[in-house]
Amino acid sequence: MTLKQLEAFYWAATCANFAMAAERLHLSTSSLSKRLVELEESVGVRLFDRTGHKAVLTVAGERFLPHAGALLQSAEATRRALGQDTGLSGRCLLGVGELCALTWLPRLLAHTRQHHPDLRLEPHVDIGRVLGERLRNGELDCAVIAGRSSHPSIVSHTIGQTHFAWVGSPSVVGRKAEYREKLFEEHPIVTLPTGAGTTKILDEWLMAKNLDVPHRLICNSWGAIAGLLIGGLGIGFLPEIWARSLARKGVLRVLRTEPSLAPLTYTLQRRRNDDRSFQPAILASVLASADFMTPPRLL
Amino acid sequence: MTLKQLEAFYWAATCANFAMAAERLHLSTSSLSKRLVELEESVGVRLFDRTGHKAVLTVAGERFLPHAGALLQSAEATRRALGQDTGLSGRCLLGVGELCALTWLPRLLAHTRQHHPDLRLEPHVDIGRVLGERLRNGELDCAVIAGRSSHPSIVSHTIGQTHFAWVGSPSVVGRKAEYREKLFEEHPIVTLPTGAGTTKILDEWLMAKNLDVPHRLICNSWGAIAGLLIGGLGIGFLPEIWARSLARKGVLRVLRTEPSLAPLTYTLQRRRNDDRSFQPAILASVLASADFMTPPRLL
DNA sequence: CGCGTTTACGCCTCACGTAAACATC
DNA sequence: GATGTTTACGTGAGGCGTAAACGCG
Numbered sequence: 034m035t036l037k038q039l040e041a042f043y044w045a046a047t048c049a050n051f052a053m054a055a056e057r058l059h060l061s062t063s064s065l066s067k068r069l070v071e072l073e074e075s076v077g078v079r080l081f082d083r084t085g086h087k088a089v090l091t092v093a094g095e096r097f098l099p100h101a102g103a104l105l106q107s108a109e110a111t112r113r114a115l116g117q118d119t120g121l122s123g124r125c126l127l128g129v130g131e132l133c134a135l136t137w138l139p140r141l142l143a144h145t146r147q148h149h150p151d152l153r154l155e156p157h158v159d160i161g162r163v164l165g166e167r168l169r170n171g172e173l174d175c176a177v178i179a180g181r182s183s184h185p186s187i188v189s190h191t192i193g194q195t196h197f198a199w200v201g202s203p204s205v206v207g208r209k210a211e212y213r214e215k216l217f218e219e220h221p222i223v224t225l226p227t228g229a230g231t232t233k234i235l236d237e238w239l240m241a242k243n244l245d246v247p248h249r250l251i252c253n254s255w256g257a258i259a260g261l262l263i264g265g266l267g268i269g270f271l272p273e274i275w276a277r278s279l280a281r282k283g284v285l286r287v288l289r290t291e292p293s294l295a296p297l298t299y300t301l302q303r304r305r306n307d308d309r310s311f312q313p314a315i316l317a318s319v320l321a322s323a324d325f326m327t328p329p330r331l332l
Numbered sequence: 333m334t335l336k337q338l339e340a341f342y343w344a345a346t347c348a349n350f351a352m353a354a355e356r357l358h359l360s361t362s363s364l365s366k367r368l369v370e371l372e373e374s375v376g377v378r379l380f381d382r383t384g385h386k387a388v389l390t391v392a393g394e395r396f397l398p399h400a401g402a403l404l405q406s407a408e409a410t411r412r413a414l415g416q417d418t419g420l421s422g423r424c425l426l427g428v429g430e431l432c433a434l435t436w437l438p439r440l441l442a443h444t445r446q447h448h449p450d451l452r453l454e455p456h457v458d459i460g461r462v463l464g465e466r467l468r469n470g471e472l473d474c475a476v477i478a479g480r481s482s483h484p485s486i487v488s489h490t491i492g493q494t495h496f497a498w499v500g501s502p503s504v505v506g507r508k509a510e511y512r513e514k515l516f517e518e519h520p521i522v523t524l525p526t527g528a529g530t531t532k533i534l535d536e537w538l539m540a541k542n543l544d545v546p547h548r549l550i551c552n553s554w555g556a557i558a559g560l561l562i563g564g565l566g567i568g569f570l571p572e573i574w575a576r577s578l579a580r581k582g583v584l585r586v587l588r589t590e591p592s593l594a595p596l597t598y599t600l601q602r603r604r605n606d607d608r609s610f611q612p613a614i615l616a617s618v619l620a621s622a623d624f625m626t627p628p629r630l631l
Numbered sequence: 632c633g634c635g636t637t638t639a640c641g642c643c644t645c646a647c648g649t650a651a652a653c654a655t656c
Numbered sequence: 657g658a659t660g661t662t663t664a665c666g667t668g669a670g671g672c673g674t675a676a677a678c679g680c681g
Contacts, residue, residue: 060672
């Protein structure tokens, strides 16, 4: 039994399949497979049931997993006890929405680089639903996602709230920017694809208003959406701070609606059984640097 | 950092020198040395100070040792969590005096074999002083020794007491076997070499009696001593049970003395920082099988 | 047939022991 | 010179990736 085998087992058990675990370990799938077989031989117990389409933990494997995790953790602690660098090290794959990426992500990276120079924080930008899947799959270590996860294996730490406001260019909503239902019939709603956290509050709002929207202009980039809104290609919503900032510049008008869009609660999510030491540090850094949704420099 | 490296470090730090640690690990000294260098490279800290005649732990090494020990322990626990054999396994080198070896050691081995069939208990017979040294050196895992250890790194568990009685053949002490000081002047005392626990109580007794013994017949084997006593080559003492047994057979006489020989308290000793899981099991087995000093079959 | 895992194979690193060298007392 | 540790070196096992094969949906 070696630490490498335990590491392989931990990730193979945690990730969606061997290929993903292998990728996380910078290893070929075949080598990972062999390591796992060797571990099983060394402990004399089958840890994975390979009869089905994909390998799944046996009951022995389930029992083994927490032991393996604890052992790896204390190995890390032991390593660090001698590293004498008080800071953390390692690789943390962080999922964030584009909104976060455009706003406080640079601050987060600066913060962690300063406090934990050996911690390699690798951001991965995607919409919330995909981030959630990747997190469960083991492709990501943690992710900042709108809303709390309902998945039992995921724990969510609330880190902040963002308010959104409807906006449109003066050419679309008029100089006074008064709310009229007709606006939503005549102009497409420029929005992110389904699966983004912001799309959910849009749907809730539409449901509350009992509005039927003839067509949406779907774009997967907030930067592009802002540009489309400014260009008058539809109406949409932006973080309130962005909206006010752009309104001050005169390129957009804020549309007052009743009710207003529900605020979005962002959480830092991680797998429940992932107790690696960088997780609390990440949370601390996120909380320290996440005053939310300040307008990106490009606006 | 691998488990093998940690194991190498643990034993190198625990044993008197690298050669002994290597022997315990079934490894050549050179391989052990290389493993240690690799460990030091992997953690980036020198763990041994090699400037002197022998390698000695650096402060970093001292700090590291408990971590390494804990890690190895939880590795063992992890292994056992899957081995599903409730019993222990491994190799335990047990030091015992010859008196123990001749009496309850077979019972101890039978007991452990029955309760922990995978635990290889390897007895090493020698006099108490040598056992103590070997235990401190790391050549032994535990030892049954007369008296408590005064060494701070050794813990002693009391396991029983043995009483001794002076004996002599009828041809030496007479049919009535009455105590006379002259006996000790005219006949050599047949005894173990210095360093055996029993020799200590002899010296204490002689000091209390203020007796000067002209010469001792030193022999390193209790079986031979019993034979010498029976053969009338001197007087000596045996465990009380042996003495009575041999007296019943008529080959020896028990000599009543005032004061009587002090009883000898036996303890199971182990290194303080050795928390391997077989240690409590060994203690339990020793306590279960050590009703002391029943006469060996050969008498 | 796609996806996930294992097997086959060649490559190369790494860990071992023997033996010699080195260092300290 | 005795003891303790490291270096040199030849050997063999083991871990790696590529690519092909297998097996389940």
